Amino acid sequence: MRVPARLAQGEDLEAITRDAVLTRGLGRAYGDAALPPRPGARVAGSRLADRVLALDEARAVLRAEAGISLLRLHQLLLPRRLLVPVVPGTAFVTLGGMVAADVHGKNHHLAGSFGDHVRALRMRLASGEVREVRAPEQEDLLRATIGGMGLTGHILEVEIDLARIPSPWLIEEREVFPDLESLLAGLLADGARWPYTVAWADALARGAALGRGVVSRARFAEPPEAPEGVPARGRHTSVPLDLPWLPRFGVALHNRLRLAATHSGRRTVSPYASFHPLDAAGNWNRLYGRHGFTQHQCVIPREAGTEPVHELFRVLARTGASSYLVVIKDFGREGRGLLSFPRPGITVCLDLPLADPRTRPAVEALDEVVIAAGGRIYLAKDQLTGPAPFRRLEPRLEAFLAARRRFDPERRLSSALAVRLFGDPA
Numbered sequence: 304m305r306v307p308a309r310l311a312q313g314e315d316l317e318a319i320t321r322d323a324v325l326t327r328g329l330g331r332a333y334g335d336a337a338l339p340p341r342p343g344a345r346v347a348g349s350r351l352a353d354r355v356l357a358l359d360e361a362r363a364v365l366r367a368e369a370g371i372s373l374l375r376l377h378q379l380l381l382p383r384r385l386l387v388p389v390v391p392g393t394a395f396v397t398l399g400g401m402v403a404a405d406v407h408g409k410n411h412h413l414a415g416s417f418g419d420h421v422r423a424l425r426m427r428l429a430s431g432e433v434r435e436v437r438a439p440e441q442e443d444l445l446r447a448t449i450g451g452m453g454l455t456g457h458i459l460e461v462e463i464d465l466a467r468i469p470s471p472w473l474i475e476e477r478e479v480f481p482d483l484e485s486l487l488a489g490l491l492a493d494g495a496r497w498p499y500t501v502a503w504a505d506a507l508a509r510g511a512a513l514g515r516g517v518v519s520r521a522r523f524a525e526p527p528e529a530p531e532g533v534p535a536r537g538r539h540t541s542v543p544l545d546l547p548w549l550p551r552f553g554v555a556l557h558n559r560l561r562l563a564a565t566h567s568g569r570r571t572v573s574p575y576a577s578f579h580p581l582d583a584a585g586n587w588n589r590l591y592g593r594h595g596f597t598q599h600q601c602v603i604p605r606e607a608g609t610e611p612v613h614e615l616f617r618v619l620a621r622t623g624a625s626s627y628l629v630v631i632k633d634f635g636r637e638g639r640g641l642l643s644f645p646r647p648g649i650t651v652c653l654d655l656p657l658a659d660p661r662t663r664p665a666v667e668a669l670d671e672v673v674i675a676a677g678g679r680i681y682l683a684k685d686q687l688t689g690p691a692p693f694r695r696l697e698p699r700l701e702a703f704l705a706a707r708r709r710f711d712p713e714r715r716l717s718s719a720l721a722v723r724l725f726g727d728p729a
């Protein structure tokens with residue numbers, strides 16, 4: 304998806320956000336969240352505003368400009384036995400982007416989402432005013448901004464609590480499960496003992512094997528278990544060209560081989576490999592061809608049980624849509640933001656190629672399953688859901704829009720996502 308914008312880049316984020324309709328980080332949101340509402344609208348690009356402003360190692364508190372990347376933070380913090388407490392599946396995201404999407408990681412069941420660790424923000428509001436935003440005094444603006452997808456103000460600086468780690472290495476184990484129900488049970492059981500858990504499921508398997516997969520669990524190594532030194536990002540390759548849309552049978556075969564090759568033994572891995580495996584292959588999205596892909600990510604509430612998760616897989620089988628990569632995580636507490644995605648339950652991410660005509664009807668059917676289960680979809684990934692289903696998915700929408708009206712009464716801030724879902728003028 305491309306919408307031409309006037310992207311203002313610069314080290315002085317306070318200056319370049321003046322008159323901008325939106326701030327964009329590293330553009331890792333899958334859909335239209337970081338795109339302008341209309342061609343030619345001025346967007347501030349934060350990536351050059353990347354200074355660390357304060358690091359208090361004794362208190363484990365960091366303050367930095369919003370454009371700093373998670374990769375740079377890892378490089379700064381891991382040697383100090385400190386960690387950004389919640390990290391998403393790629394390190395090519397900015398601090399501001401992590402706040403705006405209220406991102407989650409493999410430790411959501413224990414640590415919650417990114418916003419739970421935010422102490423303060425420095426923001427440029429829609430009125431132009433630049434303000435320090437700190438709880439509890441301004442918890443209402445914080446709650447609207449965390450998960451607010453950039454629509455309540457430009458985040459200039461972020462102050463967060465860091466996590467302490469015993470070493471910069473992880474101990475990881477994997478276990479294969481023959482079907483979806485045992486995979487989900489394995490994931491939830493591991494969550495009671497392991498801080499980092501995730502499942503990968505095979506949505507192209509047939510019959511009882513549909514949804515079979517691998518649970519991966521990890522924890523930071525204690526000093527006697529850890530190798531010498533600090534892990535480096537390691538070698539990475541790049542997909543040099545857009546590949547034709549992958550044939551279904553090729554991926555089904557790949558899935559079968561992947562399951563057969565999974566070793567259940569314990570291994571020591573770097574945080575880069577464990578938390579951000581896709582970062583090892585630059586431009587991996589080109590594997591989906593010129594049109595790219597969308598991701599349907601939902602959370603099925605704990606009280607709805609596992610049946611709706613089975614139904615998501617059955618929808619894929621029924622519609623013939625091919626989801627090549629299915630990732631499942633265990634969610635803990637409700638997010639702090641008015642529109643935060645996480646809530647207690649099971650989150651399922653389905654990658655779907657946009658070139659496939661079956662993808663759009665599949666997304667519509669998947670949304671219906673989520674609505675019936677009382678669940679949510681993730682705005683940082685979505686690009687195909689329409690305003691009517693979104694309203695049914697989000698009973699919290701009116702509260703968010705009311706907060707947005709309060710902090711931006713003239714609706715100066717907007718995005719392509721706000722045009723699609725919230726009725727903003729294009």
Ligand SMILES: Cc1cc2nc3c(=O)[nH]c(=O)nc-3n(C[C@H](O)[C@H](O)[C@H](O)COP(=O)(O)OP(=O)(O)OC[C@H]3O[C@@H](n4cnc5c(N)ncnc54)[C@H](O)[C@@H]3O)c2cc1C
Binds near residue numbers: 395397398406454456
């Ligand atoms: C391979 C991959 C794996 C991922 N894995 C996960 C995962 O495990 N968990 C998860 O939660 N997410 C995941 N994501 C999504 C990603 O973490 C979010 O989309 C994140 O917001 C991207 O950060 P960014 O800096 O690239 O922001 P962008 O994509 O540039 O922007 C995203 C949103 O944040 C807003 N924004 C960005 N910077 C600012 C700012 N300074 N002030 C105000 N608003 C701002 C934008 O306006 C936009 O609405 C993944 C994405 C990829 C590509």
